[in-house]
Amino acid sequence: MTASPLHIPAFPALHARTLVSCAHCALPVPPGLVQESSDVQFCCHGCSTAYEVIRGCGLERYYHVRDQATGAATAVKSTGKRYSEFDDPIFTSLYVKPDDHGGSHVELYLEGVHCAACVWLVERLPSVVPGVYEARLDPRKALVRVSWDPSRTSLSRIARTLDSLGYAPHPAREAAARTLRRMDDRRSLIRLGVAGACAGNVMLLALALYCGAFDSMEPHYQNLFRWASMLISLVSVAWPGSVFFRGAIASIRTRTAHLDLPIAIGIGAGAIWGVANTVRGVGEIYFDSLSVLVFALLVGRTIQHRQQRWSADAVELLFSLTPSAARRVEGESVVDVPIEAVREQDLLEVLAGDSIPADGIVESGTSSMDQSLLTGESAPVSATIGSLVCAGAVNLSAPLRIRVSAAGEATRVGRLMKMVEEGTRRRAPIVRFADRLASRFVYAMLSLSLATGVAWSFIDPSRAIENAVALLIVTCPCALGLATPLAVTVAIGRAARRGILIKGGDAVQVLSRQGVMFLDKTGTLTQGRMSVVRWFGAEELKPLVASLESESSHPIAQALARDLAVSDFPRASEVEQVIGGGIAGLVNAQRVVVGSSTFVRRIVRNEDARITESESECIAQGLTPVLIAVDGLICGVAGLGDPLREDAGAAVRSLKDAGWDVRILSGDHPDVVSAVARTLGIAPDHARGSATPEAKLQAVFESARHGTVAMVGDGVNDAAALAAATVGIAVRGGAEASMAAADVYLSQPGLMPIVDLVQASRRTLRVIRISLGASLLYNALAASLAVTGLINPLIAAILMPLSSLTVLTLSFKARTFGGR
């Protein structure tokens, strides 16, 4: 074929079309939505609304700020809800608090907060909604505090604005627990600050003393400095240092080894001995080492605390995510009410596209439901009068009226959330490396110091106690306490840069081991949406099917319309839909029928010889066959399914190589699940289908009895299992609930990040082991110096930070995630 000049102009146009990106989120715009006449293009309605609101208020700088911040692009998930329940008196009494100066304020959780630009945009709320005084967003918690004048604007208006910007708001429940935690955070910050100030000042005094020792400082000055450093050190030991004593007492009482015990012994012995020597005016004091010890250990503890706090915050967010409003039918009218006001036996209306607010029985209407949130099944189910619908399912096609059978925490999804909470609580705590060392450490430290004391009482009784106490101080496991939190924090920080968000250090420790890894199918191994995987029939059929199916909003119809679409197809007329069956209509004056086997065969009986064969081939592959008939002859079959992610095969292989026992746990039909397992090379008895959320939880618990269990999933149906597993991993595109329940969230698509994560966890653990080894080596060196009586405060003051610095360098220089 020769390149005709006539064809060339078509290419640039086509090229330009594929490159169009959304003006708001910068994701590619689907070709069908490109509007030739417009300068700016959007990938979805949500993005165009957000763009208009931002432009309309003169806040275009958001895009500039965002590009500078991360360039992170996420599509706007604005829900378009009315939020009128936010103005309801019940809602107001629950969440809204009066301000000091006549206004009101409320705390809301926002979905979709991801970067610095979000802070900028959300805090411009006063210039968007008149009547709002202030909006302060805490990006870590995704919690915004809005104060406004109730006489000038309403909370529902504020909520709608936030929603249209792409931050769907949810009322923040559990206010009392949040206040408690905030107080706790403040106290630990104060402790850290005080310990830091004390350590710095004692070090200055110690410097003077060390210099004075060489320059023969006059004794009365020396005494002054000793008393001053004692005073400051005692503040440090008695106030911030008290956490270690409390920890040590708890550790003795519960008879569990904890690093606090050797720390408390070291600090306690050093403080008592120092006070005695200061009062006596002779002998060594170790106050500089003690106060630095308290500070360094508190730094390690605060780092660890912040990691754990993050996962607690996430669980809280989860409980705020359940739908906050319902439409209650009261006589002739329909009123928006907050979810808290819904009672059993209420009649609720659920519009198409809304999620069901409570469990109930359908009283009127016929529609189809997307229950994938609860069951993980990708294909929609039909709902007619008398069928049971569950809260959390999405009503897809037509309005329904349901009679409530269970509301709030009694619903299935409510019970599921409860299980998530319990799963988190019941999970056995990971015994930390350092804590495991602690018990042996205490014995070694005490017996060695006793032996030193006894031995020296024979050699030189005047130095016996001196050397025994010095040993207790210099072997105090400072670097040991820092090693784990530092290495883990560095790993978590690097992982975050690669799009892997790890909520707690425990996950890293668990993933470095081997065990059972359960993978969910829908949305985890697969892409989570229907598409045409196989096609049997003539190419000319495709436009006919696409045009007919574009008339329907059913997910299967949308998949056919999307995947079979050509640039211009004829319009269908006389379209008839049968819910749970199929669709029929006239396209290009041809009678086209598309649908399930029973539906199509009821209308058309003639068929091509190969149709049955193609149909059974689809079923064997776990695909849903859709039959196509044109003018009274069945002439095509489309096999629909949820295709595997491209990297699924490679990821499963790598995980197996790393020693994990990979299994599938899915809510989908067993045939579909075993077809996927076959493709991925997973043994059929390790692939389980039709698993309810409860069954998934059970499976995780059973395996957890034999060892480590990792669960990878994406939906609310996986949330309980994610929380109960030793480590739960939520994949990109999953429900917000699963993100909250999991320990790790992958913000990069695909399964390869899991492989990355497992390998990096192993490397991190290696770093921790090396660090622990190095700090033990320092302790051994210091101990041998103390035993031989060669130690003095100056050597201790040099040796201790040196060991901490070694640990610090090892943690930062080691290769963990993707090179550096």
Add this chain to the structure above:
Amino acid sequence: MSVIYIALPVAIALAAAAVIAFIWCARRGQLDDLDGPPLRMLHDDQ
């Protein structure tokens, strides 16, 4: 050198004042959000 008997308590008093100011800030919640302010600082108001 005996000035040290005055200078040292003064220095300690100054340090104590700074610590007290810090505690006061923390108790009033000025340090609750440690992630927002560094981001906010970069957004100049117009």
